[in-house]
Amino acid sequence: MKVKKxxxxxxxxxxxxxxxxxxxxxxxxxxxxxxxxxxxEVLFDNPSSxxxxxxxxxxxxxxxxxxxxxxxxxxxxxxxx
Amino acid sequence: MxxxxxxxxxxxxxxxxxxxxxxxxWYYSVNPIYMYIIAYAWFGFAYxxxxxxxxxCFASAWRDLFAIGVTxxxxxxxxxxxxxxxxxxxxxxxxxxxxxxxxxxxHELIGGLIFGLGMVLAGGCASGTLYKSGEGNGTSMLALVxxxxxQAIFVDAQGWFxxxxxxxxxxxxxxTIAEKVFGGKDLSLGEYFIGDAIINTIIPTLIxxxxxxxxxxxxxxxxxxxxxxxxxxxxNGGEVKLSFKDELYGFxxxxxxxxxxxxxxILIGIIAGIHVMAMQSLRDKFGIENFGQALVKMGxxxxxxxxxxxxxxxxWYITTxxxxxxxxxxxxxxxxxxxxxxxxxxxxxxxxxxxxxLLMSIGIILGAAAIALLNKEFKFKAPTRELxxxxxxxxxxxxxxxxxxxxxxxxxxxxxxxxxxxxxxxFFLGMGGGALASVKFLxxxxxxxxxxxxxxxxxx
Numbered sequence: 001m002k003v004k005k006x007x008x009x010x011x012x013x014x015x016x017x018x019x020x021x022x023x024x025x026x027x028x029x030x031x032x033x034x035x036x037x038x039x040x041e042v043l044f045d046n047p048s049s050x051x052x053x054x055x056x057x058x059x060x061x062x063x064x065x066x067x068x069x070x071x072x073x074x075x076x077x078x079x080x081x
Numbered sequence: 082m083x084x085x086x087x088x089x090x091x092x093x094x095x096x097x098x099x100x101x102x103x104x105x106x107w108y109y110s111v112n113p114i115y116m117y118i119i120a121y122a123w124f125g126f127a128y129x130x131x132x133x134x135x136x137x138c139f140a141s142a143w144r145d146l147f148a149i150g151v152t153x154x155x156x157x158x159x160x161x162x163x164x165x166x167x168x169x170x171x172x173x174x175x176x177x178x179x180x181x182x183x184x185x186x187x188h189e190l191i192g193g194l195i196f197g198l199g200m201v202l203a204g205g206c207a208s209g210t211l212y213k214s215g216e217g218n219g220t221s222m223l224a225l226v227x228x229x230x231x232q233a234i235f236v237d238a239q240g241w242f243x244x245x246x247x248x249x250x251x252x253x254x255x256x257t258i259a260e261k262v263f264g265g266k267d268l269s270l271g272e273y274f275i276g277d278a279i280i281n282t283i284i285p286t287l288i289x290x291x292x293x294x295x296x297x298x299x300x301x302x303x304x305x306x307x308x309x310x311x312x313x314x315x316x317n318g319g320e321v322k323l324s325f326k327d328e329l330y331g332f333x334x335x336x337x338x339x340x341x342x343x344x345x346x347i348l349i350g351i352i353a354g355i356h357v358m359a360m361q362s363l364r365d366k367f368g369i370e371n372f373g374q375a376l377v378k379m380g381x382x383x384x385x386x387x388x389x390x391x392x393x394x395x396x397w398y399i400t401t402x403x404x405x406x407x408x409x410x411x412x413x414x415x416x417x418x419x420x421x422x423x424x425x426x427x428x429x430x431x432x433x434x435x436x437x438x439l440l441m442s443i444g445i446i447l448g449a450a451a452i453a454l455l456n457k458e459f460k461f462k463a464p465t466r467e468l469x470x471x472x473x474x475x476x477x478x479x480x481x482x483x484x485x486x487x488x489x490x491x492x493x494x495x496x497x498x499x500x501x502x503x504x505x506x507x508f509f510l511g512m513g514g515g516a517l518a519s520v521k522f523l524x525x526x527x528x529x530x531x532x533x534x535x536x537x538x539x540x541x
Contacts, residue, residue: 017463055338072458
């Protein structure tokens with residue numbers, strides 16, 4: 001697991017290689033530490049976490065502004081509510 | 082490059098289907114009765130597709146509820162069970178059901194608790210571990226190996242599991258709610274429907290869903306409803322009031338929040354029902370009640386139990402066939418795995434290619450692999466040391482829990498509840514308790530990992 005700052009207000013959480021529930025748990029915990037309007041880019045390759053992260057964002061009101069996937073790796077950019 | 086990769090994935094996806102077709106035809110050419118076990122493999126294939134496509138994992142039902150406050154999978158399994166229970170009532174009334182209730186007792190709660198602890202650590206339940214193995218998930222593959230061997234060793238070691246079965250579990254009462262309420266076993270459709278589907282499944286399902294809505298999902302949903310209503314208020318203000326209709330709308334929002342999961346739940350319920358009907362029809366066609374009879378007729382007497390049977394549930398099941406493959410391997414190393422009730426008297430240890438339920442599990446892995454390949458989601462992920470520890474530990478706990486409860490999230494919960502056996506709910510509650518404890522542990526663990534991570538984020 002790696003978290004890094006890409007630029008002001010934009011962070012990246014890399015949870016590739018992790019299985020449930022780690023990707024969604026780390027996503028939730030990292031988002032809790034960000035400010036409203038900040039963007040978190042989550043990199044994960046556990047397909048089951050896709051629906052859980054989407055549901056988590058939906059519930060908390062965060063906006064998923066971009067979704068990409070290629071070769072089993074998913075990239076979600078989430079704007080914190 | 083991307084096109085080449087796509088073509089390769091499609092090639093492998095269709096190859097999986099092609100290989101299954103060729104093997105099926107070969108089995109049929111050897112002896113038509115093998116259609117019975119090939120049917121298991123293809124139903125497994127269908128389960129695998131739906132589980133992977135729907136990201137349908139029973140572990141996440143309790144876990145996501147406790148860990149991140151998400152209800153999607155909790156809703157999914159409740160929907161799947163409600164649909165399946167209706168089909169099961171129809172099958173039972175028409176003598177097309179292979180279902181038998183299990184012994185009812187606190188062993189189901191305790192087994193569920195241990196199983197729940199394990200499934201959250203391993204990152205998937207018993208069926209989830211299979212479909213995730215099909216996605217290329219190395220941690221799930223390790224968990225699968227751990228489930229297999231832990232069960233085999235657990236039921237054989239020291240003979241105490243025999244004592245538990247004989248002295249405690251077997252004497253417990255076995256009944257479905259319809260049998261209890263209406264008396265007898267030859268009941269009408271209405272009686273099966275009221276007893277097994279409505280009372281044992283649909284009413285508790287609605288209660289659990291209402292609790293999930295009220296305590297977990299409602300807050301976020303109601304906030305959005307209030308915001309929407311406030312926008313519609315006149316400029317000079319007014320008060321936003323929540324009506325019962327709004328709550329019902331909110332409840333429906335929760336049910337339909339993840340359409341993919343809910344749809345997968347409905348389809349799994351339907352497939353599980355057709356599976357039960359198909360297996361009973363095949364039993365009638367071949368004049369057998371258990372595939373062990375066919376194996377004996379073909380001369381494979383060493384593969385069956387002392388009763389002449391093998392594990393052949395007639396419905397979706399996961400863990401016993403994994404115990405059998407564990408025992409089969411241990412026998413190759415000289416262990417005597419048949420001097421116990423579980424293998425020796427009940428389930429036998431057939432060769433893997435003769436094992437009906439094992440072919441179903443292989444079908445699940447292959448079905449999940451095929452759909453994951455087609456959707457560009459297949460990726461082999463070797464487990465890290467940390468995940469390997471959780472996978473193996475979780476697998477061992479799931480194996481032990483499943484044996485104590487005589488089943489896993491499918492055999493001891495999903496099938497049992499929908500079949501009208503109230504004991505399935507004991508397993509479900511136990512599973513919830515175990516999941517809560519493991520979630521608390523993982524919360525502590527991930528928090529600790531995040532603190533160790535040196536990143537430049539202000540901590541509020």
